Amino acid sequence: MSLQDRTPVEPDVGVDEDGLDYDELEALLDGRVLDREDHVNAEGFVIRPDEVQQVLSTLKEEAGFDHCSAVTAQEYDDRFESIYHLKKFEDPTQELSVIVPTSKDNPVSESAAPVYDTADWHEREAYDLVGINYEGHPDLRRILLPETWQGHPLSERYNQTQPQVVPLREHANPLEEDHRGDGEDADTMFVNIGPHHPATHGVLHVKTVLDGEQIVDLDPDIGYLHRCEEQMCEQGTYRHQIMPYPDRWDYTPGGLLNEWAYARAAEDLADIDVPEYAQVLRTMSAELTRIAAHMLAVGTFGLDLYGDFTVIFMYAIRDREVVQNLLEDLTGQRLMFNYFRLGGVAWDLPEPREEYLDKVREFTADIPDRLEEYHNLISGNEIFQMRCVDTGILPPETAKSYGATGPVARGSGIDYDLRRDDPYGYYDELDWDVITEDGCDNYARLLVRLKEVEESAKIIRQCADLLSEWPEDDRTIQSNVPRTLRPDPDKEIYRAVEGAKGELGIYIRSDGTDKPARFKIRSPCFSNLQTLPVMSEGEYIPDMVASLGSLDIVLGEVDR
Amino acid sequence: MSSDHTSPADSTETKSTREARMGEGVDDRFNSRLREAFGSSPFILTKFDQFMNWVRGSSMFMLQFGIACCSIEMMHTYAVKHDLDRFHAGVPRASPRQADVMIVPGTIVSKFAPRMKRVYDQVPEPKFVIGMGSCTISGGPFQEGYNVLKGAEEVIPVDIHVPGCPPRPEALVYGVAKLQERIANGESSPVVVKPYELEEFGDLEDDELVEHLADQIDAEDLVMRYNWVDSP
The missing domain is CATH 3.40.50.12280 (Rossmann fold)
Known part of the structure; x- marks a missing residue:
């Protein structure tokens, strides 16, 4: 089912039976590694700020690191630092951090955007929030904050109480100059889509330039929901104050999946074990939220393609209500669950257990019938197919370069799912499949979501069976965790889980206190949204709306 | 909405105006329960703005x-x-x-x-x-x-x-x-002091920040100024 050739080829340089051989990688870089750091997830190579492109392209071409997960920027007392978190789509457990320190008074570093397309936006974000300048970046301007913002809020010198002025100005047509005077036909038209628009799934602003009905230039403008999530998490204590925020990144609700991302990173950072029983509970509840999130994606996709509140939307909401009731019984909330704790979960299944598990089983047993309805309504519908098949094409190589993950990548035939490739929770003990589709179009992404709902139902059913058979004296829901967590100073970790939209990663650096010194969120939607111009330029404008719907972005997670 | 409502108990003793006017044996096909509740008056009297408020609230x-x-x-x-x-x-x-x-x-x-x-x-x-x-x-x-x-x-x-x-x-x-x-009920929305109004950039007070931004923003551009210190 994959476009990629999965036959074993020569292993990449620097790989032996146990995984990565960092010494060989260092040798490959030919003396460019100044120093080596030990992060919890991988080793870090410290390099010079003017050799970024050389080092990264060597690692990409020769050592097979084709996935740049994220770029983390941070400020120390004596330096600025950008960290490129590299991975492989083939095997995401093979990780490498490339650390680029720059001086405090002149923070200039070479841009990695020519090597990894995804670095474009990530570096813009680093410039915006921390204030590192990237030399050779194609378009280094603010991405999350308004252009006229003063200061870089995550840097140490920032004064939060200073006044700010934000303009509301008309956006100019970037191509008008080029086309003026070439006769009447050469006219282009500038259209603002958003930030208040029913088809942008929130407050996304897309600046489009049209030639007739075709898009010649497209620039997603984000930051209308930048709620300072990273700052909020840096202000909270590990044990209790951070956990409510992940619920609010991907609120569709991918809540428990996001909580898992934080729980996994913090547990690995502080060496906390999670009881097996709690892992099963986590797996079951997280898959329930995945179903709810995919249902919303399908429902709003129908809304985008068919118009206002039509039947697909209503069906999707009907099924989501069932899931939300189940989750409410389990966690106490409909949308913002706050159910995970470091070292386990907040509480056990509601009593009577069997009754609850029967409800869960009943729901999963209904799923195939419900999906049959969806297939009748959507995927089997000729009009729907005309809108989706062969529109919004995203070739696998482009998807990889832009760091697309989740259903977007799997719809382009990239066989990448962290639940299987970098196992956590109880997933590796259960029987389920990773769904991939080769279509690379809007239709393929929709099919991946619908089929993943079925796989999630399979996982939930197995978990429900495990839970009802679990011996009564072994139901520990939380391990012993110190009241105040203080991980060792200067411990760094990047850990990711498979969220509803893709690889949701978190980088934490501890400084010996009970609050993280740097908390960086790698949001899958942020990287996925970068592919929109590739998918839409040269296409018709209704296809762009369809592509946006099939990307299934959540602005809370794009902007954080 | 009407003041002269007659209860059925009264009508047994003295004839209501309506009954007196209609007389015996007249077809009362126009007389609904609503009509009965309104009493003799065939009109509903209300203030127009009250009516409009009710309509407004009922169709949003x-x-x-x-x-x-x-x-x-x-x-x-x-x-x-x-x-x-x-x-x-x-x-x-x-x-x-x-x-x-x-x-x-x-x-x-x-x-x-x-x-x-x-x-x-x-x-x-x-x-x-x-x-x-x-x-x-x-x-x-x-x-x-x-x-x-x-x-x-x-x-x-x-x-x-x-x-x-x-x-x-x-x-x-x-x-x-x-x-x-x-x-x-006709209660109007509260008017609050709105510290953040859109105003033209040229009208802003000439402080350090405004001077700093002067070459980036046109004087006629609408802007919003955030004084974070004043926010609660």
């Missing part, structure tokens, strides 16, 4: 306006099960020019506030605003953020606040019903 067009997490619960309120349409308020309009009520469902940040103000200005009078969730009250869990407005009332006047993070759909339905009650 909502602006389809999603911002953050609360918009998911807002969608649930519009859709099956909760079905806001039962309360005469279920017609979401995508254009502000066709809407009466704006539900503000989520956190408002510095970049979005001027746009939201613009959308609010585009809604024709009379307009009403429901603030949904803690973020529109005070900034909610993000209040300490460098970029987050401490409540929607910093930008636009709000009639009803629905607390919660996010409020349940039932809570939003209750908020809408409360708003309808207020509208029907």
Whole structure:
């Protein structure tokens, strides 16, 4: 089912039976590694700020690191630092951090955007929030904050109480100059889509330039929901104050999946074990939220393609209500669950257990019938197919370069799912499949979501069976965790889980206190949204709306 | 609505005006229960603005306006099960020019506030605003953020606040019903002091920041100035 050739080829340089051989990688870089750091997830190579492109392209071409997960920027007392978190789509457990320190008074570093397309936006974000300048970046301007913002809020010198002025100005047509005077036909038209628009799934602003009905230039403008999530998490204590925020990144609700991302990173950072029983509970509840999130994606996709509140939307909401009731019984909330704790979960299944598990089983047993309805309504519908098949094409190589993950990548035939490739929770003990589709179009992404709902139902059913058979004296829901967590100073970790939209990663650096010194969120939607111009330029404008719907972005997670 | 209501008990003793006028054996096909309740008068007397208030509250067009997490619960309120349409308020309009009520469902940040103000200005009078969730009250869990407005009332006047993070759909339905009650009673929306108005850049006080931005922003550009120190 994959476009990629999965036959074993020569292993990449620097790989032996146990995984990565960092010494060989260092040798490959030919003396460019100044120093080596030990992060919890991988080793870090410290390099010079003017050799970024050389080092990264060597690692990409020769050592097979084709996935740049994220770029983390941070400020120390004596330096600025950008960290490129590299991975492989083939095997995401093979990780490498490339650390680029720059001086405090002149923070200039070479841009990695020519090597990894995804670095474009990530570096813009680093410039915006921390204030590192990237030399050779194609378009280094603010991405999350308004252009006229003063200061870089995550840097140490920032004064939060200073006044700010934000303009509301008309956006100019970037191509008008080029086309003026070439006769009447050469006219282009500038259209603002958003930030208040029913088809942008929130407050996304897309600046489009049209030639007739075709898009010649497209620039997603984000930051209308930048709620300072990273700052909020840096202000909270590990044990209790951070956990409510992940619920609010991907609120569709991918809540428990996001909580898992934080729980996994913090547990690995502080060496906390999670009881097996709690892992099963986590797996079951997280898959329930995945179903709810995919249902919303399908429902709003129908809304985008068919118009206002039509039947697909209503069906999707009907099924989501069932899931939300189940989750409410389990966690106490409909949308913002706050159910995970470091070292386990907040509480056990509601009593009577069997009754609850029967409800869960009943729901999963209904799923195939419900999906049959969806297939009748959507995927089997000729009009729907005309809108989706062969529109919004995203070739696998482009998807990889832009760091697309989740259903977007799997719809382009990239066989990448962290639940299987970098196992956590109880997933590796259960029987389920990773769904991939080769279509690379809007239709393929929709099919991946619908089929993943079925796989999630399979996982939930197995978990429900495990839970009802679990011996009564072994139901520990939380391990012993110190009241105040203080991980060792200067411990760094990047850990990711498979969220509803893709690889949701978190980088934490501890400084010996009970609050993280740097908390960086790698949001899958942020990287996925970068592919929109590739998918839409040269296409018709209704296809762009369809592509946006099939990307299934959540602005809370794009902007954080 | 009518004052001279006659109860059935009275009519057994003395003939009501209506009965006297109709006489025996007259077909009373025009006489409904409603008519009976109104007594002799075939007219309903009410003040026109009272009537208009009642109508306004009973037919509200909502602006389809999603911002953050609360918009998911807002969608649930519009859709099956909760079905806001039962309360005469279920017609979401995508254009502000066709809407009466704006539900503000989520956190408002510095970049979005001027746009939201613009959308609010585009809604024709009379307009009403429901603030949904803690973020529109005070900034909610993000209040300490460098970029987050401490409540929607910093930008636009709000009639009803629905607390919660996010409020349940039932809570939003209750908020809408409360708003309808207020509208029907003719209670006008509160006018608040609005510190953040859109104004022309040239009109801003000439301080260091304005001078610094002078070459980036035209004097006629509309801008919003955030004095974070003054926010609660």
